[in-house]
Amino acid sequence: MSTLTLPDAPPPAPAEHKPTTAGNYFVSNYPPFSFWRPEHLPELQAALRRPPAPDTPLGLYLHIPFCRKRCHFCYYKVYTDKDSAAIRGYLEAALRELAFYAAQPLIGGRKAQFVYFGGGTPSYLSVDQLRHLTDGMKALLPWDAAEEVTFECEPGTLTDHKLKAIRDLGVTRLSLGVEHFDDHILEINGRAHHSKEIARAYEYARSLDFPQINIDLIAGMVEETTERWQECVRRTIALAPDSVTIYQMEIPYNTTIYKEMKAAGKLVAPVADWETKRGWVDYAFAQLEQAGYSVASAYTAVRNPARTRFVYRDRLWAGADLLSLGVASFGHLGGTHYQNHQDFEPYVAAVQQGQSPAFRALTPTAEERLIREFVLQLKLGHVRASYFQEKFGVDPRARFAQPLQTLRDWGFLTVAADRLELNREGLLQVDRLLHEFFLPQHRNVRFV
Numbered sequence: 396m397s398t399l400t401l402p403d404a405p406p407p408a409p410a411e412h413k414p415t416t417a418g419n420y421f422v423s424n425y426p427p428f429s430f431w432r433p434e435h436l437p438e439l440q441a442a443l444r445r446p447p448a449p450d451t452p453l454g455l456y457l458h459i460p461f462c463r464k465r466c467h468f469c470y471y472k473v474y475t476d477k478d479s480a481a482i483r484g485y486l487e488a489a490l491r492e493l494a495f496y497a498a499q500p501l502i503g504g505r506k507a508q509f510v511y512f513g514g515g516t517p518s519y520l521s522v523d524q525l526r527h528l529t530d531g532m533k534a535l536l537p538w539d540a541a542e543e544v545t546f547e548c549e550p551g552t553l554t555d556h557k558l559k560a561i562r563d564l565g566v567t568r569l570s571l572g573v574e575h576f577d578d579h580i581l582e583i584n585g586r587a588h589h590s591k592e593i594a595r596a597y598e599y600a601r602s603l604d605f606p607q608i609n610i611d612l613i614a615g616m617v618e619e620t621t622e623r624w625q626e627c628v629r630r631t632i633a634l635a636p637d638s639v640t641i642y643q644m645e646i647p648y649n650t651t652i653y654k655e656m657k658a659a660g661k662l663v664a665p666v667a668d669w670e671t672k673r674g675w676v677d678y679a680f681a682q683l684e685q686a687g688y689s690v691a692s693a694y695t696a697v698r699n700p701a702r703t704r705f706v707y708r709d710r711l712w713a714g715a716d717l718l719s720l721g722v723a724s725f726g727h728l729g730g731t732h733y734q735n736h737q738d739f740e741p742y743v744a745a746v747q748q749g750q751s752p753a754f755r756a757l758t759p760t761a762e763e764r765l766i767r768e769f770v771l772q773l774k775l776g777h778v779r780a781s782y783f784q785e786k787f788g789v790d791p792r793a794r795f796a797q798p799l800q801t802l803r804d805w806g807f808l809t810v811a812a813d814r815l816e817l818n819r820e821g822l823l824q825v826d827r828l829l830h831e832f833f834l835p836q837h838r839n840v841r842f843v
């Protein structure tokens with residue numbers, strides 16, 4: 396049984412029907428990015444000079460920051476105006492950046508155990524650009540031991556020829572940014588693709604035997620309704636993807652929607668409130684479960700849990716090294732977090748001068764590393780206390796007694812011996828609840 400200490404007074408219950416206001420909801424790392432600073436960059440340089448800690452897996456991430464159009468809800472660093480010369484320059488910079496890292500004691504001689512092409516839109520690149528890029532990457536840091544190679548795609552950029560080339564590059568997990576199947580919703584939210592392009596790309600990808608095809612959806616896009624969402628879920632299940640990832644619409648500050656809200660003096664975004672969005676994800680999970688899927692995290696359902704893994708997520712949330720390349724990328728090497736320059740020109744210029752393009756960093760303390768892994772793994776819906784005892788020498792049931800009790804009082808969590816488990820209601824709002832586990836100075840700060 397757990398060793399929980401009761402707080403003096405019960406905490407207030409979570410608010411119902413909270414409107415969607417501007418700001419980040421999704422917790423992707425810890426401590427928050429606003430605590431990463433340029434003055435910590437020497438810690439990254441020192442980490443690169445050390446040999447890797449034994450048994451630490453290495454992942455490789457590359458940010459491809461090009462898109463055909465900027466979606467109105469997008470908060471990523473993307474460009475819609477770069478010509479082929481600029482794209483070529485960017486890919487050369489990414490290869491040069493990888494060469495810089497491959498020459499460091501921390502990375503040299505290691506093989507990537509997982510690889511992730513994210514964006515932006517990696518599938519925006521031409522087949523020739525993709526081949527040139529990946530041949531160069533493999534020569535610098537071999538992928539032959541990789542358990543998973545993920546590639547994010549926007550359906551409208553995929554031709555049969557390109558999909559075949561992506562499969563031939565060694566991609567094992569194709570992630571399709573579908574977001575919705577309703578053309579009006581796609582259009583009004585600024586997506587570049589239409590529903591007929593989804594069907595065509597999906598069908599051909601299936602024929603190429605990708606080991607895993609994931610479909611991304613967003614619950615709560617502008618003008619979403621219960622009927623439209625139910626139809627979106629029905630069409631998703633009809634395709635029978637290996638996994639489905641569903642995000643709840645958030646409106647970070649650097650989105651077009653936020654800029655329009657600000658110009659109109661509005662505080663509430665023109666999308667459903669959080670309870671409604673959670674209800675839509677709840678509905679989707681229930682339908683997917685009825686169709687034989689299992690819920691594997693706060694955002695994902697998988698068709699065959701024995702076969703369908705998500706190595707990138709699981710390794711990252713267990714403290715793997717992540718060598719992140721490209722503009723604005725977030726990485727974690729030798730115990731230090733870092734982020735690259737957030738704009739194209741300074742990123743390319745730094746690499747061309749033979750310098751690391753990282754612009755801010757932070758080395759989490761042992762306690763912050765514990766919190767980081769605990770909160771990230773809680774997004775899976777359950778954690779084992781013994782994992783943290785073995786890895787950090789800390790019993791999370793004692794260390795987090797107060798926040799765990801808070802989540803129990805709210806009816807979201809059970810603790811049974813080694814297993815701490817969120818129920819579905821808790822899982823669907825986990826990102827909001829995770830702040831309870833943060834150190835006081837990190838609670839409810841902006842994640843930018």
Ligand code: SF4
Pocket residue numbers: 461462463464465466468469470471473514515516549572
């Ligand atoms: S496709 Fe993705 S990365 Fe590109 S603008 Fe839309 S949301 Fe942003």
